[in-house]
Amino acid sequence: MEQKTLPTQKLPKLPKLPTKTLPTWIAVDWGTSNLRVWALDDGANILATAESQLGMNAIAADPNLGFESVLISLIGGWLDNNARDIPVVICGMAGAKQGWCEAPYCEVPAAPTDLAFGAVHPTVSDPRILVSILPGLCQRGDADVMRGEETQLVGFMAQNPDFAGWVCLPGTHSKWARLSGGQITAFRTYMSGEVFALLSKNSILRHSVDDAWDDVAFADAVRGALAQPSGFLHNLFTVRAGALVATDGAVVPPGASVLSGAVIGAEIADVLSLLRAGDEIALIGTGKLASLYQAALAVHGHKATPMDSAAITLAGLARAHSVVIG
Amino acid sequence: MEQKTLPTQKLPKLPKLPTKTLPTWIAVDWGTSNLRVWALDDGANILATAESQLGMNAIAADPNLGFESVLISLIGGWLDNNARDIPVVICGMAGAKQGWCEAPYCEVPAAPTDLAFGAVHPTVSDPRILVSILPGLCQRGDADVMRGEETQLVGFMAQNPDFAGWVCLPGTHSKWARLSGGQITAFRTYMSGEVFALLSKNSILRHSVDDAWDDVAFADAVRGALAQPSGFLHNLFTVRAGALVATDGAVVPPGASVLSGAVIGAEIADVLSLLRAGDEIALIGTGKLASLYQAALAVHGHKATPMDSAAITLAGLARAHSVVIG
Numbered sequence: 001m002e003q004k005t006l007p008t009q010k011l012p013k014l015p016k017l018p019t020k021t022l023p024t025w026i027a028v029d030w031g032t033s034n035l036r037v038w039a040l041d042d043g044a045n046i047l048a049t050a051e052s053q054l055g056m057n058a059i060a061a062d063p064n065l066g067f068e069s070v071l072i073s074l075i076g077g078w079l080d081n082n083a084r085d086i087p088v089v090i091c092g093m094a095g096a097k098q099g100w101c102e103a104p105y106c107e108v109p110a111a112p113t114d115l116a117f118g119a120v121h122p123t124v125s126d127p128r129i130l131v132s133i134l135p136g137l138c139q140r141g142d143a144d145v146m147r148g149e150e151t152q153l154v155g156f157m158a159q160n161p162d163f164a165g166w167v168c169l170p171g172t173h174s175k176w177a178r179l180s181g182g183q184i185t186a187f188r189t190y191m192s193g194e195v196f197a198l199l200s201k202n203s204i205l206r207h208s209v210d211d212a213w214d215d216v217a218f219a220d221a222v223r224g225a226l227a228q229p230s231g232f233l234h235n236l237f238t239v240r241a242g243a244l245v246a247t248d249g250a251v252v253p254p255g256a257s258v259l260s261g262a263v264i265g266a267e268i269a270d271v272l273s274l275l276r277a278g279d280e281i282a283l284i285g286t287g288k289l290a291s292l293y294q295a296a297l298a299v300h301g302h303k304a305t306p307m308d309s310a311a312i313t314l315a316g317l318a319r320a321h322s323v324v325i326g
Numbered sequence: 327m328e329q330k331t332l333p334t335q336k337l338p339k340l341p342k343l344p345t346k347t348l349p350t351w352i353a354v355d356w357g358t359s360n361l362r363v364w365a366l367d368d369g370a371n372i373l374a375t376a377e378s379q380l381g382m383n384a385i386a387a388d389p390n391l392g393f394e395s396v397l398i399s400l401i402g403g404w405l406d407n408n409a410r411d412i413p414v415v416i417c418g419m420a421g422a423k424q425g426w427c428e429a430p431y432c433e434v435p436a437a438p439t440d441l442a443f444g445a446v447h448p449t450v451s452d453p454r455i456l457v458s459i460l461p462g463l464c465q466r467g468d469a470d471v472m473r474g475e476e477t478q479l480v481g482f483m484a485q486n487p488d489f490a491g492w493v494c495l496p497g498t499h500s501k502w503a504r505l506s507g508g509q510i511t512a513f514r515t516y517m518s519g520e521v522f523a524l525l526s527k528n529s530i531l532r533h534s535v536d537d538a539w540d541d542v543a544f545a546d547a548v549r550g551a552l553a554q555p556s557g558f559l560h561n562l563f564t565v566r567a568g569a570l571v572a573t574d575g576a577v578v579p580p581g582a583s584v585l586s587g588a589v590i591g592a593e594i595a596d597v598l599s600l601l602r603a604g605d606e607i608a609l610i611g612t613g614k615l616a617s618l619y620q621a622a623l624a625v626h627g628h629k630a631t632p633m634d635s636a637a638i639t640l641a642g643l644a645r646a647h648s649v650v651i652g
Contacts, residue, residue, distance in 0.1 A: 105571070143567040173530075173563065189567065190559040191529070198524045203517070204499075229556030230596040233516040233589070237499065241469040241515065245431070263559070270556040 021047055025087040025325065026075055026129070027317035029310075030094035031055050031148055035070070036310065039078045044318050050074050056093035067100035068124050068131075075129075083128040089321045091151035091313065095120065095133040105138035105145060109183040112154040112316075116323035132324050134317075137184060144189050149175045152284055152309060153184055155316030165280035166271055168297075168304070170289045172197075176271050178279075188274075190267040193289070200259060205239050208255030215295070217253030221261025222268070222296045229269040235262045264296045272300060284309050347373050351413040351651065352401055352455070353643035355636075356420035357381050357474055361396070362636065365404045370644050376400050382419035393426035394450050394457075401455075409454040415647045417477035417639065421446065421459040431464035431471060435509040438480040438642075442649035458650050460643075463510060470515050475501045478610055478635060479510055481642030491606035492597055494623075494630070496615045498523075502597050504605075514600075516593040519615070526585060531565050534581030541621070543579030547587025548594070548622045555595040561588045590622045598626060610635050 023039035033055035039047040052074055059065045071088070079086060095103030101122035106114050118135035136147030149169050156167055157179060169175045172193035178186045200209040224235060239259045243252045275281075283293055283304035290306035297304050349365035359381035365373040378400055385391045397414070405412060421429030427448035432440050444461035462473030475495050482493055483505060495501045498519035504512045526535040550561060565585045569578045601607075609619055609630040616632035623630050 138567075138571045140571050143564045143571050145567045145570045188557075188560045189563040191525075191562045192559050194529055195521075195525075195559060195562075198528055199517075199521075202524055202528060203520055228596070228599075230592065230599050231514075232558045232596075233518050233521060233593050234514045234596060236517045236521075237515040238469045241464075241471045244471045245464045245466050245469045266556065267559050270554070270558075270560060273554075273556050 022080060022083055023047055023078055023086060025089065025321050026078070027314055027321070028071070028088060028090040028092075028094070029148065029151075029313050029317070030067075030090050030092040030099075032057050032093050035074065036313075037071075037074050038314055038317075039075070040318070046314075048078060056096065056099050060098055067094060068122075068126065071129075071131075072126055079128045081128075085130040086128055087321060087325045088129045088131045089119075089134065089317050089324065090131065091134045091317060091320070092148035095135055096147055099133075101133055103133045103135040106135045106150075108137060108139045108187065109185045110137055110150075111183050112157060112319055113323050115150055115154060116320040119320070119324055132320070134320055137187070139187060142186075142188070144187055146175055146177075146187060146189065148313075149177070150184065151316035151320065152312045153177050153179065153316070154319050155312040155314065156282065156284060156307070157182065158315050158319045159312075160282070163280055163282065164278065165282070166275070167282045167284060168271075168293060169309070170283075170285045170293045174267060176267075178274075188271070190270070192263050192267045196260060196263045199236065199263075200256065205236065205255065205259060208239050208243055209259060210254070210256065212254035212256065214254050214257045217257035218261040218292070218295065219299050220253070221258045222265035222299045225262055225265025226269040226272065226300065229266070229273065232262065232266045235266070238262075260292060261296070264292055265299075268293075268296050268300065283307065284312050286310075348406060348409055349373055349404055349412060351415065351647050352404070353640055353647070354397070354414060354416040354418075354420070355474065355477075355639050355643070356393075356416055356418040356425075358383050358419050361400065362639075363397075363400050364640055364643075365401070366644070372640075374404060382422065382425050386424055393420060394448075394452065397455075398452055405454045407454075411456040412454055413647060413651045414455045414457045415445075415460065415643050415650065416457065417460045417643060417646070418474035421461055422473055425459075427459055429459045429461040431462045432476075434463060434465045434513065435511045436463055436476075437509050438483060438645055439649050441476055441480060442646040445646070445650055458646070460646055463513070465513060468512075468514070470513055472501055472503075472513060472515065474639075475503070476510065477642035477646065478638045479503050479505065479642070480645050481638040481640065482608065482610060482633070483508065484641050484645045485638075486608070489606055489608065490604065491608070492601070493608045493610060494597075494619060495635070496609075496611045496619045500593060502593075504600075514597070516596070518589050518593045522586060522589045525562065525589075526582065531562065531581065531585060534565050534569055535585060536580070536582065538580035538582065540580050540583045543583035544587040544618070544621065545625050546579070547584045548591035548625045551588055551591025552595040552598065552626065555592070555599065558588065558592045561592070564588075586618060587622070590618055591625075594619075594622050594626065609633065610638050612636075 024042040027038040029036045035052045038049045054070045094100040103120040106118045119132040137150040138145045164180045174190040239255045283306045350368040353364040355362045361378045364375045380396045420426040429446040432444045445458040463476040464471045490506045500516040565581045609632045
């Protein structure tokens, strides 16, 4: 199990904190394939942090693993024997039906307090901790679900209380949520990341996709997606046809750029069709994927600087902690 | 190698025809994974027909197979030793770069005669046959290609000379072509069949797709695709989310119907956005897939009865034969 300390802060040596820095509470982001924990003091300063690959799927696949024991193996060193009922606030897949303890979905429109009050509290055998698992969010009209991203949205709202518009969280299944009046009013999941992966690895387009990249070809494909927003299933094929019809000596745009632009461009074209006057756009994410969304949004004149998702998640967990634990 | 005769006609026994019925010419549809041949008399009556799995891919994968030998193994019994230069007219992947002999693409707009005159004639060692391989069709502006479907379009035009509008050829890569004034003026390939297969077998949606089917759910998804034509990557996710947000006891629409409706509906929504006043719609294909396209078109008030693609292909080859051979 990998343990990390944040490089910018002076931290006590892991795994055990000196008694005087017993955490006030512990924040946990428990995803499908990852688990991240933070020890925090009463001023919301990070005392320590740790990560593991033991996401929900790994635990579900191994009958010798349980959620509580995995959690304790990661945070146990932060708790001395005098600790009692240290609040542990968890978001993500730990609250799924196949997770630790199901936290039924909240329904949109939902405020941060609605989500916090939806927390469930599984019985634990370790007396040092008191566990709250936050719910996910669902939408019934245009059926949709999220688990984990809602806590990022809560963190974003804590930092941007007057924001009105759409927040983008890129990923295997990208989420776009509309925030307005201190509530999450609607959201849309896009299977963009998974569709890109399938097409680039398992479809006929795999012959056209390699490591070559061109920013201009990406931007052109993003522009093409907005020019004919219904044309996604056709635009895909131009990744292959572009090379087949190129005249001898012509430069063929790299397939990865065209495919990525077609997929991300289609997602953004759909969101742009839903924008209302004055709507802002924000982007939560890190790394190459978030940069591509930033570039695609810039093609259409929208400036959105990617925000660090881990920090936003922690801000959301802190907001939930302040509501649930007070 | 499977040999079939058309059930509605009295045919001489295969593989050898009596001398008096030596074919006037032979028609060949050589696809990626199938090969179909017809023996015809000078009145365009079918004397015999045969099929094989030795499409372009099988031949490319086996160094012991060659296009001419595969063809002769299938049609040799129809030719006696007195036969000389019997015309063999071939459409499809035999003309691809990786095929028998490359027949460079014709470019749209193209008339049936343009396609026929684009035929190439590979040198053959068997003196009984004279081979013509028809070209595919390409479009440079909005890059696209087809090989084989153009011959179906020629067959359709021979039977419907005044048709103006779009012809749909459903498949792994569906093709829609616009016909006007006796020409193929534009066309669009949609990766619908391949995208459906990948999503239903290899994506997270595989858990939601089984043999269950509901026509109403299919029609609803088709309608949803037109209601928000840019929403494809989001609509996909509702296949999964629909089940997750369903209240206890609610009937969840079968995933296969919703996914199929979302994919075919997205393709049709795009084509409908390109219709001009008075444009007709025609549908070439057989079996379940063509029926789904027919049903999806009917949702939007377009009546299109599927036409048998083999008969249309043969009509297109006959048209080419009449131009090339006279």
